[in-house]
Amino acid sequence: MLVVKNLMVFFENALALNDFSMEVREGEIVGxxxxxxxxKTTLMNSLSGLIIDMRVKELRKGGERITVYGEILYNGEDIVEVKPSDRVKKGIVLSRERHPVFPESSVLENLKIAGYLKKREEVRGAISSVFELFPALEDLKNRKAGFLSGGEQQMLAIGMALVVGPRLLLLDEPLLGLSPLVQKAVVDAIVRLRDEGSITVVLSEQFARPVLPVIDRGYIIENGMLTLTGSGAELMENPEIKSAYFGV
Ligand SMILES: Nc1ncnc2c1ncn2[C@@H]1O[C@H](COP(=O)(O)OP(=O)(O)O)[C@@H](O)[C@H]1O
Ligand SMILES: [Mg+2]
Known part of the structure; x- marks a missing residue:
């Protein structure tokens, strides 16, 4: 579904991604x-195309020069220069890090805002699927998003991405700042999305422990470079991973 080949991203002369390659097959959860x-965020922004918007913005205000080299093939098509809005139309949807929601709007309004480009019935159907996935959100649907807990906001942020209708869902650090219990609820929901919603997922994470058991494959990235890759099970057995991420 997705093949990344030798991706390099520079912010001026600083290399944020160095010759990074990865592959995502349909129906997988890739970590x-x-x-x-x-x-991680630079990779997610490159996959979603946000980096192109950043590049244009920086160029316009005479800011830093952002350069992207390499290939991103989505179902065989090189999308490196495709705008983020056009990638969304192809089904590539990003939920950004630190769950940005509209704090002054209610949960329901946030979900509707996410579906502003879609037909009303489609949005209604999508929102009820989100409530099925995260029943807690339905009980809070009239609450202002700014008053939700971190975990509830993260569920809302994922819900907003789902309303857009992803085939490839990109989640940038969806577990950041959540308690282990809430992390588990979010991870379980991601697994359900793959199993029941046939959505392919790429998620980034600082901590291996909550995600290694559920990812189909993982890529370990250090200083913009790929250092290790394998199935979730292989990575869990890897001695380097054990010492670096599990402290054993
Ligand atoms: N807009 C930017 N301008 C300059 N350097 C950046 C910018 N965004 C990220 N970087 C640098 O790129 C590297 C990777 O950052 P990032 O992708 O945000 O990592 P992560 O999401 O894994 O924490 C870091 O060294 C960071 O300082
Ligand atoms: Mg990040």
Whole structure:
């Protein structure tokens, strides 16, 4: 479904992604695991196309020069220069890090805003699927998003991405700042999306522990470079991973 070949991203002369390659097959949950500043967000922004908008914006205000090299093939088509809005039309939808929601709008309004480009009946159907996935959100549908807990906001942010109608869902650090219990609820929902919603997922994460058991394959990234890859099970057995991420 997705093939990334030798991706390089520079912010001026700083190399954020260095010759990074990966592959995502239809129906998989693929994890990108790396510490802070490893390049996870840069990768997610490259896959979603947000990096193109950033590049244009920086160019316009005479800011830093952003350069992208390499290939991103989506169902065989090179999309490196495709705008994010056109990638959304192809089914590539990103839920950004730190769950940005509209704090002054209610849960329901946020979900409707996410579906502003879609037909009303489609949005209604999508919102009821979101409530099926996250029943807690339905009980809170009239609450202002700014008053939700971190976990509820993350569920809402994922819900908003789902309303857009992804085939390939990109989740940038969806577990950031959540308690282990809430992390588990979010991870379980991601697994259900793959199993019941036939959505392919790429998620990034700092901590391997909550995601390695459920990902089909994982890529370990350090300083913008791929250092290890394998199935979730293989990575869990890997001694380097064990010492770096599990402290054993
Ligand atoms: N807009 C930017 N301008 C300059 N450097 C950036 C920018 N965004 C990210 N970087 C740098 O790129 C590297 C990767 O960052 P990032 O992709 O945000 O990592 P992660 O999401 O894994 O924490 C870091 O060294 C970071 O400082
Ligand atoms: Mg990040």
């Amino acid at each position: 990108v695991i790396g510490s802070n500043s490893a390049g």
